[in-house]
Amino acid sequence: MKKLTGFLICFLSAAFAYADFAVIANSSVSAGSISKGDLKSVFTAQMGNFGGAKIQVVMLPGTDPVAASFFTSIGLSAAEFDRIWLEKALSGQANPPSKKGSSAEVIATVGSTPGAIGIISKGDEGKVSGGAKVLSVN
Amino acid sequence: MLKSLMGASLLLSGFYANAQMNTKVYGYIDGYYERSADVPQVGTNEKEKNAGEFDTPNIHALIMSSKDSYKTFLNISGSGGEQLDVRNAWVEKELLGEKLTFRIGKLYRKFGLYNEILDAVPTYIGIEPPEMFDTDHLMLTRTTNAMFHGKTNVGSDGQINYALTTGNDERKFDAQSIGLDVNYTIGTNWKIGASYYNSGGRAQSVNYGDASSNAGQADPGAGGVLNWMLHDTYDVTGVYVQYTDAKWIVQAETTTSNHDATRDAAIVGDICNLTTGATLNDRQRARFNCGGPINLDGDYTSSTSYARVGYIIPLTEGSITPYAQYDIYENPETIWQEEYGGDNEAGLADNGKFDKATLGVVYRPDFNVALKADYSEHIQKVFGKQANYGEVRFSFSYFWSL
Numbered sequence: 336m337k338k339l340t341g342f343l344i345c346f347l348s349a350a351f352a353y354a355d356f357a358v359i360a361n362s363s364v365s366a367g368s369i370s371k372g373d374l375k376s377v378f379t380a381q382m383g384n385f386g387g388a389k390i391q392v393v394m395l396p397g398t399d400p401v402a403a404s405f406f407t408s409i410g411l412s413a414a415e416f417d418r419i420w421l422e423k424a425l426s427g428q429a430n431p432p433s434k435k436g437s438s439a440e441v442i443a444t445v446g447s448t449p450g451a452i453g454i455i456s457k458g459d460e461g462k463v464s465g466g467a468k469v470l471s472v473n
Numbered sequence: 474m475l476k477s478l479m480g481a482s483l484l485l486s487g488f489y490a491n492a493q494m495n496t497k498v499y500g501y502i503d504g505y506y507e508r509s510a511d512v513p514q515v516g517t518n519e520k521e522k523n524a525g526e527f528d529t530p531n532i533h534a535l536i537m538s539s540k541d542s543y544k545t546f547l548n549i550s551g552s553g554g555e556q557l558d559v560r561n562a563w564v565e566k567e568l569l570g571e572k573l574t575f576r577i578g579k580l581y582r583k584f585g586l587y588n589e590i591l592d593a594v595p596t597y598i599g600i601e602p603p604e605m606f607d608t609d610h611l612m613l614t615r616t617t618n619a620m621f622h623g624k625t626n627v628g629s630d631g632q633i634n635y636a637l638t639t640g641n642d643e644r645k646f647d648a649q650s651i652g653l654d655v656n657y658t659i660g661t662n663w664k665i666g667a668s669y670y671n672s673g674g675r676a677q678s679v680n681y682g683d684a685s686s687n688a689g690q691a692d693p694g695a696g697g698v699l700n701w702m703l704h705d706t707y708d709v710t711g712v713y714v715q716y717t718d719a720k721w722i723v724q725a726e727t728t729t730s731n732h733d734a735t736r737d738a739a740i741v742g743d744i745c746n747l748t749t750g751a752t753l754n755d756r757q758r759a760r761f762n763c764g765g766p767i768n769l770d771g772d773y774t775s776s777t778s779y780a781r782v783g784y785i786i787p788l789t790e791g792s793i794t795p796y797a798q799y800d801i802y803e804n805p806e807t808i809w810q811e812e813y814g815g816d817n818e819a820g821l822a823d824n825g826k827f828d829k830a831t832l833g834v835v836y837r838p839d840f841n842v843a844l845k846a847d848y849s850e851h852i853q854k855v856f857g858k859q860a861n862y863g864e865v866r867f868s869f870s871y872f873w874s875l
Contacts, residue, residue: 379661383571391495397840414785415661419661425533425592425593427535427537427546431497431499
């Protein structure tokens with residue numbers, strides 16, 4: 336019974352983690368979806384171009400539960416994310432991510448920045464409009 | 474250099490003319506304190522007394538702009554908060570997406586694990602760079618002028634990164650240097666690569682000069698050619714591996730440089746005479762043949778290797794990372810006196826070889842801030858006796874962005 340309970344907790348946690356965030360992009364990004372592999376590559380600066388655009392990552396603070404959920408889904412810690420981007424930015428390899436305090440700010444920044452891709456709370460998907468769109472993750 | 478900057482300017486003017494740019498301004502401030510124990514000297518039993526040395530604050534400002542297939546990068550450093558040094562100023566254009574990009578200007582070459590990230594002090598374990606990048610004994614110039622580079626995906630999680638570089642570097646006559654770097658990365662965890670550099674013919678130190686003007690005015694660290702070489706045809710080969718994850722940082726790299734070189738008799742004669750034997754050991758004097766006609770054959774091989782390991786321990790706020798490093802460096806040709814273009818580490822040792830063992834810790838209360846402390850033990854033989862000495866260092870860095 337304990338094992339079953341543990342399994343259910345893990346299963347529900349994982350499902351919650353994936354359901355917790357949504358990926359949005361500026362309308363200059365031609366793609367309507369992104370694979371999980373490409374998502375990780377974009378957010379670790381291994382891929383600089385996506386959907387015909389030069390990518391600018393927009394991120395919530397690492398302490399935000401939505402960001403934490405996103406990091407878990409791509410197998411990264413917030414500290415690794417910071418370390419990777421700090422190194423890329425200081426050595427001229429990639430633009431540092433724009434960090435925003437809320438999903439609303441992420442939506443506004445992504446909508447007004449060509450090539451921007453950001454993470455928001457799943458519950459805020461309905462607020463995406465203007466120059467931003469939701470990307471499905473497959 | 475002028476031609477490169479003009480080329481970069483032309484590309485840049487096209488870039489600014491019709492671009493809606495994404496521009497970021499950021500950088501970091503760092504400071505440093507080092508104190509060495511009394512250091513042995515060549516030719517005397519007296520040890521050199523060393524006061525603690527502050528190097529603070531160093532200000533680094535970086536500006537990156539990108540638009541479509543263009544990107545520019547400016548890296549300005551204000552060492553000691555005084556003079557400004559333009560470390561990088563380049564523009565690049567993607568020719569085949571990310572598979573092939575051309576960069577021109579003043580740029581750090583891709584070579585091994587550290588050359589490009591050496592200014593990214595807050596990001597790595599350790600206060601000092603690996604010995605290969607100690608300005609007393611660089612194995613090649615850090616900057617060059619043109620680079621084709623790119624990356625291509627392999628399989629689901631792999632990526633091959635490649636770069637081909639050339640530039641003024643250190644050269645003589647019509648020699649054209651060439652540099653190569655290829656590495657394979659697996660996700661964000663593994664990087665395995667190899668680097669190669671060839672001077673493309675005879676090279677000469679930018680600090681080379683005749684005996685009267687050169688002696689005593691040398692500036693170590695220009696690149697891979699020693700100041701007293703009339704010419705030097707050389708290559709540098711390295712292999713490296715890195716593993717990182719949420720807890721571990723493990724790095725290892727080994728580099729060898731082969732020199733087919735000819736000494737300048739007048740300059741070496743000056744070194745022999747001016748120092749009157751007091752700062753050359755017996756092996757060095759014999760190598761130069763200081764007592765007779767100067768030996769002009771300056772062929773030699775230098776090499777360096779290091780291993781670094783850090784373990785990240787998360788805290789309630791931030792993290793702490795204890796680390797250990799071991800460096801080995803060997804150069805049989807160099808001498809002790811830095812003012813002649815020598816190296817007071819390898820040049821001090823009887824056989825031109827020293828080891829350096831380091832233990833340290835990085836405390837990051839936040840990702841913007843890194844506070845480091847470490848201790849190194851230099852291990853070498855001087856006059857047949859083990860003559861180790863220690864160094865303690867502290868550093869801080871603060872990453873900022875606008």
